[in-house]
Amino acid sequence: MADNDRSAPVFSLSALGKDYAAPVLDDVSIVLNAGEVLALTGENGAGKSTLSKIVCGLVQPTRGQMLLDGKPFQPGSRRDAERQGVRMVMQELGLVTTLSVAENLLLDRLPNKTGWIRKAKLYELASRQLAKIGMENIDPATPVARLGIGQQQMVEIARNLQDDTRVLVLDEPTAMLTPRETSHLFEQIELLKARGVAIVYVSHRLEELQRIADRVAVLRDGKLVDVRAMAGVRESELVQRMVGRAVHEHEGRDRRVAGPVLLSARGLGRAQMVRDVDLDLHAGEIMGLAGLVGSGRTELVRLLFGADRADRGEISLYDAKTGAEPVQHVRKGWRSPMQAIRAGIGLVTEDRKSQGLLLTQSIRVNATLSDLGAISHAGWLQRAKERSIARQLVDLLRIRSRSIEQPVATLSGGNQQKVVFARWLHRECKVLLLDEPTRGVDVGARADLYAELDRMTDAGKALLMVSSDLRELMAMCDRIGVMSAGKLVAVFERGEWSEQSLLAAAFSDATGRPSASAPSFSPDSNPAQPATAETP
Incomplete structure (x- = not known):
């Protein structure tokens, strides 16, 4: 399409439906134009993933018709759809973790000569793909299993950025990405738009939709309830269309009087990943945990749950009714998650699918x-x-x-x-550890979870909440600790923090001093990216 006519339809759905025990999609009709981003949003279970999988050949529709460039489109498999230029980055990763990054990127087109893989050529082509998304620092020979979950997501995205793509479906692509990685993705989306690619962008992050989308389509209970231009649409309007009712944003909590300590860690550490952390969790409070990628947040939570064994330090557990003496004390942490569970500790993991x-x-x-x-x-x-x-x-x-x-x-x-x-x-549980608890959760469900967290603290539970969204932490938490280079470098009380102070602490070195790469803020300045402590 030489002139990249944005008004030209590339792909269309007509009266599309899918039934299992009951209809999960019903009478969905959408037209995708060349060079546009159509945001697809709705509550969990509204049918977004089912629709995406039908488009990409993973699920067969019960009824309806699809057209690609005006011709019938009926892919029998994901590979069949990809051969016709329709690709999808799935929310649940489909990488082969035992293979290298390069092998995953080029799995269906490995360069070979007389049956032998040409490794030099493989790594050269893979490096070009990685460079597109700003991952030049990743060795293409690295096994995927050794990458963090956010890096794996970027590999999945890079695998689908092909020159023959006509339609690209992105299902919650930024759920595990840092702002820097998200910026690289958005740059690629703009390049794809310029080439005339039609993009379906599935997300619950409404602020992202306003940045990247040209139009927005809303699904509710399997039906298409709205399609409109994105410009000028307020978040509150979208939320109400998504859930069919008004959802009030969590206004934040007043700082509560701290109850007695329920869990205490002293000098807790594991190699250089977690370095001699002192931490107290009080009854009736939510303590947040912020930090950069690799700062040790998840690693600390895993030590507190016994999923990893500490090699130094101690953990004490207290009963709020019996005074200051610990009811349980373990050196070098719990021996296993079962020991922690029996002691009254629970963990909502970052990766629900595998863990x-x-x-x-x-x-x-x-x-x-x-x-x-x-x-x-x-x-x-x-x-x-x-x-x-x-x-x-x-x-x-x-x-x-x-x-x-x-x-x-x-x-x-x-x-x-x-x-x-x-x-x-x-x-x-007396103590609940939450690692990115609202990842992939829509706005209506998130409000329900926040209300349940408040009820738990009203009942005297102690919660530790890891989140890459600083706005979420600032709304929900009584205190926020910041991790850097494996250490807990700062703890802020409610009313004492700001986005700037939290980010500055996240960019400090392990002693709490600002690092050379730390961003500078004036009182009137705002970070260029949405509030998050995931900036690498």
Whole structure:
């Protein structure tokens, strides 16, 4: 398309529908134009991922028609769709982690000669792909399993930035990216638009949609309820169209009087990843944890849960009613997650798919797994009690599902996250560790989770919340600690912090002094990127 006519339709859906036990998509009709970004948004379970998978050949529609350049488009597989120029970056990664970055990038077109892979050529081509997304510093020979989850997401994106792409579907592409990586992605999107590629951008991050999208389409309960130009659309309008009701943004909490210490860590460390951290978590508070990628936030949370073994330091657990003496004290941390769970500690993991869920099992099994003792008697499961508790949790968190017997692998990403959360509500932990708890969760569901966190602190629980979104931490937390180079370099009380002070601490070295790369702020300045502590 030499003139890149943005008015020319590239792809269209007509009366598209998909049924399982019940319709999950019904009568969806959309036209995609050349060189535009169409934002696709809606609540978890609204049908966004199902629609995306139909477009990319992963799921066959029950009814309706698709056209690509005016001709019928009926891909029988993802590979078939890619051969015709329709590609998708999925929210759940599809990389082969035992292979190298280069092999993943060029898996369907490995350069070879008489059957032997030409490694030099492979790495050369892979380096070009990585350079497109600002990842020149990644060795293409590195096994994917050694990359962080955000870097893996960028590899998945790079794999789909091909010259023959006509339609590109991006499903929550920035959920695990830093602002710098997000900027590289947006630069690539602008280049693709200039080439006439039609882009479907699926996201819950409404501020991103306003930055990148030309039009926005809203799905609710499997139906298309709105398509309009993005310019001038207010977030509140989109939210109301998405959920069918007004959703009030969490206004933030007043600083509460600190209760007694429930968990204390002293000198806790593991090699150079976590370096001699002292930390107290109080009853009735939410403490936030901010920091850059690689600062040690997730590693600290894993030590506090026993998922990794500390090589120095100690953890003490207290009963709020019995005074200052610890009821449990462990040197070098917990021996295993089970020991931590029995002590009353829970963890909502950053990666729900590989670390948080039994994907082939039902909602019922996953939601009650953390406390089998509460649903059993003399070693026998009490099925009626298990089902009753699972239904209560599904209703409480508004988990969108056909029944409590539905396998969690068939739920949307946000509803999977709610199931992980439900597990620890069932356990009634004294201390709950939350690592990016709202990743992939829509605005309506996020409000429900925030309300539940407030109820937990009202009941005297202690919460530690890791988030890459500083606005979320500032709205939800009573205190915010900042990690840098494996150390806890600063702790701010509510009313004492600002975006600037949190970011400055995140960019400091391990002694708390500003590093050479730290950004400078004037009182009237604002960071160029949305509020986050993930900037590398």
